[in-house]
Amino acid sequence: MIDPATLFAELTIAFNQHAWAKAQALAVRLLPMAPRHPALHYMAGVAAMELQQMPKALAHLHQAADLDSGRVEFVTQFAKALTLGQMPREARLAADRAMALSPTDPATFDTLGVIYTQTHAHAEAAAAFRGAVALNPTHAPYHFNLATALLATGEIESARSTLETCIDIDPCYWKAHLTLAQQRRQSAEDNHIERLHSILKGRDADLKAQTYLHMALAKEYEDCGDYPTAFTHYTRGKSAAGAGRNYDIAQDEALFAAITAAFPAPQASPGGCPSDEPIFVIGMPRSGTTLVERIISSHPDVHSAGELLNFGLTLKRHSGSRTSPILDLDTVHRLQGPDWKKVGEDYLASTRPGTAHKPRFIDKLPHNFLNVGWIARALPNARIICLRRDPMDTCLSNFRQLFAAQSPQYGYSFDLLDTGRYYTLFDRLIAHWQRVLPGRILEMHYEALVDSQEASTRQLLEFCRLPWHDDCLRFEDNKAPVNTASVVQVRKPVYRTSLQRWKKYGAQLNELQELLNAAGIAIPS
Known part of the structure; x- marks a missing residue:
């Protein structure tokens, strides 16, 4: 019989060498001998997480964090696993536990900063990244991560200085x-x-x-x-x-067609969850969704929860689909008979503790336009606002933006004509929602917001059933964090310089214009 101490030594070596499969195999052999050994659960959990075996990772890291609750690295890795397991509420609470243990390692601070960023706790992320920078001031990635957190919290000049430091280092x-x-x-x-x-x-x-x-x-x-x-x-x-990336617009065409087919006729209001807390702001990315979020969240009764994946994740769990994408054909086909009241309740619960501090909150995930039919079923009293913008400006702005590399939703954006084709799918889907869900969606045009700010703001607040508040006209004073591509612009008053930007590019956009014209999409002159 092999001595457990020898096995544990081998496990430690394999773990430190990132030989994850070997480390996992050794941990599995040792755990029956010491089922309540926190370090064994920790190494087994991290190995499983690195091997993308999330149920095992969560089980082992939960054990490690409970068995030795004073070990900051155990609690931190548990928080990381919760984030990867798409449980943001629990991840945020675990990260708070880890920070309270006063980390002394820069990598731990950095990991916690990333967790806070992914759970939309940007002030906490900045504090964690500052801890990493203080402990290792010559590591460029720590400075970059701090800069992104500073941008989210509105500390623009400090962010620029931090970015220059990052570039000086590397x-x-x-x-x-x-x-x-x-x-x-x-x-x-x-x-x-x-x-x-x-x-x-x-x-x-x-x-x-x-x-x-x-x-x-x-x-x-x-x-x-x-x-x-x-x-x-x-x-x-x-x-x-x-x-x-091998993007193929045909995959998105099939997904949009399946969503449309799932709602063939005007929808009667199901039971659903009666809460009127959520305000969904949807639309093509770069169409003004962040501007509307800032305007409405300047109201004292409204909290901005950021771009939440929560509704899609809740749908995924209730569908029973085991495929990797949050929304795909398998998920759509399985969403036939969930308890819609439970879907709505679970979605709301998943947004805590970030929400519920104010009567209403904004969920500003642009691609929730794919989920509108299910939102209407699960949350019949939720308000849904769809931003529209000049189609040429929308497509150009998507092409000009480098979206998150890990997101599967922006495959269209690497080619200008694919962007035009995707916009066409979006345009047709919104028209379908208006037919089958009459009165549920307020379409707000970005150009109207710029040209008639007060009138548009009054229309937004009335649709959301919110009383008028003058602060909504001074959204640039809103101190709430923002973590989108518009992080700098939305801290300024409304400006006109982005209107019809596409015309400055002239003939270079002729093919895009021809594509949109052929699809019957009107382009303002």
Whole structure:
């Protein structure tokens, strides 16, 4: 019989060498001998998490955190597993437990900062990242993560300074260059174009460098008014970012068709959960959803919960689907007979403790436009606001934006014409929702908000059944964190410079315009 101490030593070596399969096998052999050994559960849990075996990871890490609740790394990894297991409420509570244990390791602080970011607790994320930077001030990723948290909390100048520090430490930390370019309007006299070109030399084979540096150059050339050069860099950056993704618009066409077929006729209101807490703000990304969120959440009765995946995750659990995507054909086909009241209740519970501090909250996940029919069934008193924007500006803005690499929802955005095709699917789906759910959706045009801010704001508040409040006209003073691509813009008053931006690109957008025209989509003159 092999000595348990020898097995434990082998396990420790395998764990430290990140030999996860071996570590898991050794832990499985040892646990029957010591079923309440917290370190064994910890190493078994981390190994399972790295092997993407989330039920096992959660079970073991929960045990480790309970058996030795004073070990900050045990509680931190449990919080991480909860995040990966798509349980944001529980992850936030576990992260709070870990922070209360006063970490002394920069990697632990950084992990907690990421967990807080993913659970929309941006002030807490900034505090955690500051802890990581303080303990290891020469590690560029810690500075970058801190900068993103500072942007979310509105500390823009500090974020810029932190990004420059990140680049000073590691000029090849590519993401920092794009983030820095996006934080202010560059000028011909003050920009980073020369530095970006210099760093880009000799990086033809580095897709990440090509992605972030070309996108940064595109933004800075656009700010300087050189639109042809900007478009060239956007195209190169998006081509590099999309390399190897093999996106096929046919997959999205099939998904939209299945969703439409699931709601063939006008829907009677089911039982559902009667709460009127949620206000869903939906629409194509980059269409003004963040602006509307900031306007409404400036009301003292409204909390901004951010872009929550919670409704889709709740649907997924109730569907019984075991496929990987949150929403796919299998999930749609299985959503035939859930208890819709329970779906609504579970969704609301999943938003705690972030919500319930105020009477209403905003869930601003743009792609919830896919879920509108199910939202209407589960939450018949929820308000749904859909943002619309000039189709050409919407498509161009999606193409100009580098969305989160890990998100499966933005595959269309790496090609301008695919973006136009996806917009067509969106446009037809919203028209379908208006037919089968009459009166449930307020369509708000971004251009109307810009041209008639007060009248549009009154319309928004009336639709949400909220009394008038003057603070909603001063949304730029809203101190709530924001973590979207509009993080800088929404801290300024309404401005007109983004209206009909597409016309500045001229003939470079002719094919997109022809595609939209052929689909019968009206383009404002």
